[in-house]
Amino acid sequence: MSTYNIAVLPGDGIGPEVMAEAHKVLDAIATRFGLTLTLNTFDVGGCAIDKHGHALPPATLAGCEQADAILFGSIGGPKWDSLPLEQRPERAALLTLRSHFDLFSNLRPARIYPDLAHLSPLREDIARRGMDVVVVRELTSGIYFGQPKGLEGEGEQQYAFDTMRYSRAEIRRIAISAFEAARKRRGKVTSVDKANVLVCSRLWREVTEEVAKDYPDVTLEHIYIDNATMQLLKSPTDFDVLLCSNLFGDIISDECAMITGSMGLLPSASINGSGFGLFEPAGGSAPDIAGQGIANPIAQILSASMLLRYSLNEVDAADAIDKAVVQTLSDGVLTGELLSQEQRHHAHSTAQVGDYICQLIRQAQ
């Protein structure tokens, strides 16, 4: 029997609500596939600041270090917005975890399934043709981490600065992730940059071209970030793997999520060179809907599926979750944000969607 230890970090806002559903789904999966999944829950984010005085308490970091993988919810919210940047949950916990475990490769798959095109806000004829992309986002460097950054001077002369910085080695390893992903998919990498303006993007193009030489079976195209955001709305079928730096990948993955229908549908995997990973929804703590039991749990549940697939290599278990999620959406078991104002009285709650997915997983036994 396979035994795994998963560190569960629900976090703030909708984090605990959607995590409860992912927990149920993992329990159902463990029963069906005969896995022993030990889920240890730890405080992280704003709630950890309130309880322990730090967004990433030592016990949480130790729990992550001892785990086979991390399932992360979402953190942050208005209550902690006025803290200095370095103490905010996003930097002090999430960016620290990404950096600590060297989780440089962030995969964000986004898909319009053929019979779910009606969920997409794209023009009907475009949505019907579908979309199936994976954003491969560099996650531990670029403008998020580059030094120096700071605030200097006073009055109107005061200025702020961040530094975008990429080494050849950092670009090369994320480009390799993208080409490897493309090789298993439709064989196309679109590298997103701003090479008409940024020095970093010039180097990004150069190194990406070098990596491409080792992948003659994969096509490489370059596109400017501004053009990419519009082409995705106009012709999403043109894209397969979108290779992005940290900031561009952050922006474009929210766009991809919304193209599929909701921020609440997009999972993500953040993986290091040894296959260890942190798995989390691409969206945030959604303070506008937190505490109402209406958040979509699917991004969190699909993140659990990615954890099984990428860190634990339990591919059949991951496939079973993905299949149950698609079936749930096809059956019209939807949270409110996927419905029009007129249809919203048919909305299912966070727990009802989670329960439905669990039921499908058990029935398939």
Ligand SMILES: NC(=O)c1ccc[n+]([C@@H]2O[C@H](COP(=O)([O-])OP(=O)(O)OC[C@H]3O[C@@H](n4cnc5c(N)ncnc54)[C@H](O)[C@@H]3O)[C@@H](O)[C@H]2O)c1
């Ligand atoms: N990984 C993370 O922990 C993470 C990611 C992004 C943002 N954040 C933080 O979350 C807080 C809120 O950020 P924001 O409002 O800009 O972005 P957000 O992603 O939390 O919300 C954006 C919009 O998407 C909706 N949404 C997001 N997830 C949803 C779900 N599961 N179901 C239904 N609707 C959903 C929200 O209701 C909101 O309208 C901020 O503090 C931000 O820094 C955290």
Ligand SMILES: CC(C)[C@H](C(=O)O)[C@@H](O)C(=O)O
């Ligand atoms: C919360 C924030 C730091 C984070 C990011 O910008 O990476 C989030 O937006 C994401 O997309 O995972």
Ligand SMILES: [Mg+2]
């Ligand atoms: Mg983001």
